[in-house]
Amino acid sequence: MKRENIFSVFLAACLVLLVLSTGCTDQQPPAAQSGEVKIGVIASMTGAASTTGKDIWQSAELAADEINAKGGIKINSLGKSVPIRLIQGDDESTREGGMKAVSKLITQDNVDLLVGGYSSAVVSAHQSIVAENKVPYIISGASSSSVSHRNDLDTSYMFFHRPNTDDSGEASVLFIEEVVRPAVNAKFGFAAERPFRVAVIYQDSPFGKGQLDAVKNVIKARSLPIEVVAEEPFKMGESDFRTVLTSVKAKNPDMIYSVTFLNELVPLTQQARRDVNFNTLIMAIENNDDPDYYKGVGTYGEGMVMESRFSPYAVPKGSTEVATTQFLSNFDKKYGGFAGMMGAATYESIYIAKEAIEKAGTVEKAKVKDALSNLAMPQMMEIMKGGTIQFSPDFRESKFDLYVVQLSMDQASGEPRPEIIWPENLEARAFVVPDWYTPGTS
Amino acid sequence: MDVSISILSQVAFWGLYSGCIYILLATGLNLIFGVMKIVNFAHGEFLMLGTYITFFLFVITGFNPYVLLIGSVPVLIVAGVIVERLCFRPILGTGKLNEIFISLGLIYIFQNMVALIWTDEWRSMKSPFSDITIALGPVQLPLDYLIIIVVTAVILVLLHFFLKRTPIGKAIRATSQNRKGAMLMGINVEKINMLTFGIGAGLAGAAGTLWAVSGQVFNPYMGSIPAIKGFAIIILGGLGSIPGAIVGGLAIGMVENFTAFTLGGSWKDAVSFILLIIILVVKPTGLFGEDEE
Numbered sequence: 001m002k003r004e005n006i007f008s009v010f011l012a013a014c015l016v017l018l019v020l021s022t023g024c025t026d027q028q029p030p031a032a033q034s035g036e037v038k039i040g041v042i043a044s045m046t047g048a049a050s051t052t053g054k055d056i057w058q059s060a061e062l063a064a065d066e067i068n069a070k071g072g073i074k075i076n077s078l079g080k081s082v083p084i085r086l087i088q089g090d091d092e093s094t095r096e097g098g099m100k101a102v103s104k105l106i107t108q109d110n111v112d113l114l115v116g117g118y119s120s121a122v123v124s125a126h127q128s129i130v131a132e133n134k135v136p137y138i139i140s141g142a143s144s145s146s147v148s149h150r151n152d153l154d155t156s157y158m159f160f161h162r163p164n165t166d167d168s169g170e171a172s173v174l175f176i177e178e179v180v181r182p183a184v185n186a187k188f189g190f191a192a193e194r195p196f197r198v199a200v201i202y203q204d205s206p207f208g209k210g211q212l213d214a215v216k217n218v219i220k221a222r223s224l225p226i227e228v229v230a231e232e233p234f235k236m237g238e239s240d241f242r243t244v245l246t247s248v249k250a251k252n253p254d255m256i257y258s259v260t261f262l263n264e265l266v267p268l269t270q271q272a273r274r275d276v277n278f279n280t281l282i283m284a285i286e287n288n289d290d291p292d293y294y295k296g297v298g299t300y301g302e303g304m305v306m307e308s309r310f311s312p313y314a315v316p317k318g319s320t321e322v323a324t325t326q327f328l329s330n331f332d333k334k335y336g337g338f339a340g341m342m343g344a345a346t347y348e349s350i351y352i353a354k355e356a357i358e359k360a361g362t363v364e365k366a367k368v369k370d371a372l373s374n375l376a377m378p379q380m381m382e383i384m385k386g387g388t389i390q391f392s393p394d395f396r397e398s399k400f401d402l403y404v405v406q407l408s409m410d411q412a413s414g415e416p417r418p419e420i421i422w423p424e425n426l427e428a429r430a431f432v433v434p435d436w437y438t439p440g441t442s
Numbered sequence: 443m444d445v446s447i448s449i450l451s452q453v454a455f456w457g458l459y460s461g462c463i464y465i466l467l468a469t470g471l472n473l474i475f476g477v478m479k480i481v482n483f484a485h486g487e488f489l490m491l492g493t494y495i496t497f498f499l500f501v502i503t504g505f506n507p508y509v510l511l512i513g514s515v516p517v518l519i520v521a522g523v524i525v526e527r528l529c530f531r532p533i534l535g536t537g538k539l540n541e542i543f544i545s546l547g548l549i550y551i552f553q554n555m556v557a558l559i560w561t562d563e564w565r566s567m568k569s570p571f572s573d574i575t576i577a578l579g580p581v582q583l584p585l586d587y588l589i590i591i592v593v594t595a596v597i598l599v600l601l602h603f604f605l606k607r608t609p610i611g612k613a614i615r616a617t618s619q620n621r622k623g624a625m626l627m628g629i630n631v632e633k634i635n636m637l638t639f640g641i642g643a644g645l646a647g648a649a650g651t652l653w654a655v656s657g658q659v660f661n662p663y664m665g666s667i668p669a670i671k672g673f674a675i676i677i678l679g680g681l682g683s684i685p686g687a688i689v690g691g692l693a694i695g696m697v698e699n700f701t702a703f704t705l706g707g708s709w710k711d712a713v714s715f716i717l718l719i720i721i722l723v724v725k726p727t728g729l730f731g732e733d734e735e
Contacts, residue, residue, distance in 0.1 A: 045562075046557070046562055046663065047663055048661075048663070050562045050563065050564075050661065051563050051564055054563070204707075204708035232706055232707060233706050233707055233708040234706075234707035234708060235707060235708050235710075235711065237667075238707060239658045239659045239660075239664075240456075240460065240658060241707070242456045242699075243453050243456050243457075243698075243699040243700075243702040243703050243707070244702055244703075244706075244707045246449060246452050246453055246456065246703065247453075247702070247703045247704075249449075250446075250449050262564075263564040263659055263661070266564070266566065266659060267566070267657070267658060267659050270566075270657055271657070274572055274573065274584070274657070275584050275587075275657075276452075277575065277582050292563065292564075296564070296566060296659075298568070
């Protein structure tokens with residue numbers, strides 16, 4: 001075949017594909033006409049954060065199935081209950097992927113509401129699309145305060161069902177000051193006033209920088225005897241931390257405060273103890289409280305600590321215990337495994353969406369937004385301030401009671417398991433300085 | 443910070459280890475470019491495939507992962523031969539744009555195929571030697587990394603003898619030097635293309651095995667960044683030059699790690715490419731590239 005002919009065939013094929021794809025991208029009808037509530041779920045189904053993305057999507061599915069099994073969402077303006085239909089928006093763990101997914105969900109799938117969002121960097125990139133189209137968005141990730149506190153665009157349709165970096169940074173620093181520092185001082189006979197040396201290894205992203213700033217701000221604001229001796233950034237998706245850890249080790253910290261995604265924390269922990277022979281405590285933050293972390297980190301996770309708000313293996317005693325156990329059991333039945341913290345937050349977000357739409361009595365976006373602003377529903381699995389899920393009037397953030405877990409080896413599973421060690425009202429046992437631990441300086 | 447000789451040696455050692463992975467990847471890429479003059483952006487996917495083949499064989503056989511090189515490298519050689527035969531041979535000589543689009547398409551095909559088979563969760567495996575360290579002077583070196591360095595050296599020596607001493611190796615070198623001349627001398631250059639592509643993929647597969655054995659995590663999308671670095675290395679070392687790929691790989695490994703040590707981890711990629719730009723400004727053909735007439 002001559003080259004001109006090949007070109008003609010290629011051109012014709014492109015035209016056919018274009019026509020077909022135009023047919024495929026017709027706008028979907030709104031909920032009132034289609035007899036269902038369409039919720040777009042923004043999850044990183046592919047790319048660096050895909051493990052967490054799967055957790056988000058499956059938990060959203062579980063919540064929607066439960067609600068649909070009970071008849072769906074009651075909409076007064078329609079005079080009936082309608083089922084939820086979830087539509088997946090894969091942000092591909094990238095800013096561009098997130099923008100593409102959100103645009104499609106809003107303009108083509110015509111969703112009534114958005115739920116999900118994980119990485120702060122990814123969410124910050126598609127916030128302008130949500131603001132422009134005024135679609136209610138319950139964000140269960142994107143913990144950086146720079147995402148929720150921004151004033152360069154209208155965030156009034158965005159509701160943040162997660163603690164921000166200031167909240168989790170504060171909880172972590174208070175735990176270090178109240179528990180770790182005295183325990184290390186007692187074990188090694190250090191003076192009470194000895195400054196505790198912390199190295200921060202953080203993802204070079206709004207999430208990582210937000211946590212770093214929060215830690216430094218809390219230490220400064222409260223004049224705590226904690227010294228940040230190293231600030232080491234790394235690129236999102238990094239899997240080789242040996243040199244960064246060698247550099248940090250040379251600064252003799254008493255503890256590493258790590259701000260990572262799940263796929264980064266596993267190699268960081270393993271390489272610290274196994275390759276760099278760095279026998280220090282690593283404190284991680286809540287987004288890593290996931291079964292895949294415990295499975296991946298193995299024996300090297302023993303003794304490590306993590307700030308959390310939902311743990312698959314450490315259920316706090318009290319008012320949220322029944323709901324949490326039920327959720328974990330249902331998730332296990334449906335998917336054969338345990339959900340992580342991001343899954344739990346997204347599961348709750350679907351129920352928050354249901355509550356808001358029922359309160360609004362319509363899927364009209366402005367009215368759903370108002371209902372979310374005035375929401376006050378009982379806490380579900382995560383322990384909320386005052387026992388109620390509600391969004392703050394300033395930045396529309398829900399407020400959590402956070403806790404800290406410590407890992408110890410479980411011989412039966414061959415994996416480490418967490419137990420709550422802080423605060424006192426939730427603790428299952430006291431914090432233990434591991435035998436292998438070596439402080440930074442004498 | 444207490445910067446001592448032992449700490450600097452440790453960083454140099456991490457650089458040497460990273461360099462070994464890069465060398466294997468870039469040597470394969472350079473071999474392919476030298477013979478076929480094609481740009482295969484999907485080369486990093488062979489590394490990714492190498493990690494998964496190793497992982498799969500490790501799970502089903504439980505053999506020592508280093509022994510699994512015997513399995514992963516041949517599988518990747520066959521994969522390389524198939525890719526050359528089905529994807530690159532039909533478009534050889536039709537322009538660089540076709541090569542680029544074919545290789546970009548291959549990236550998506552390989553990534554999705556692996557995600558379909560093994561899911562796209564991050565995975566890692568544990569070497570039986572992962573808890574053993576060797577004291578070398580003031581530095582504690584994990585045994586796995588020493589083995590990786592030795593294995594890389596053995597592979598390079600074998601490749602050297604293959605290219606210098608065997609008839610097929612000589613035919614590969616002849617085709618690389620002068621394709622038309624090689625054809626006139628009766629060398630079946632299409633067969634050589636196929637074989638070279640297979641060997642290149644096999645070297646990337648070996649890099650994948652060593653990546654997995656070293657305890658680094660992997661998922662179906664992990665091949666792109668090493669591939670970009672592989673290209674930077676062959677440009678740095680000189681297109682088509684195997685010594686250039688070795689020196690370039692080591693240089694990038696060292697620069698990356700010393701940059702992470704001094705400036706922080708988020709700078710390591712940037713500094714590698716700054717080095718590349720400097721070399722290209724000073725010597726546009728790369729460190730070992732030959733000047734064109």
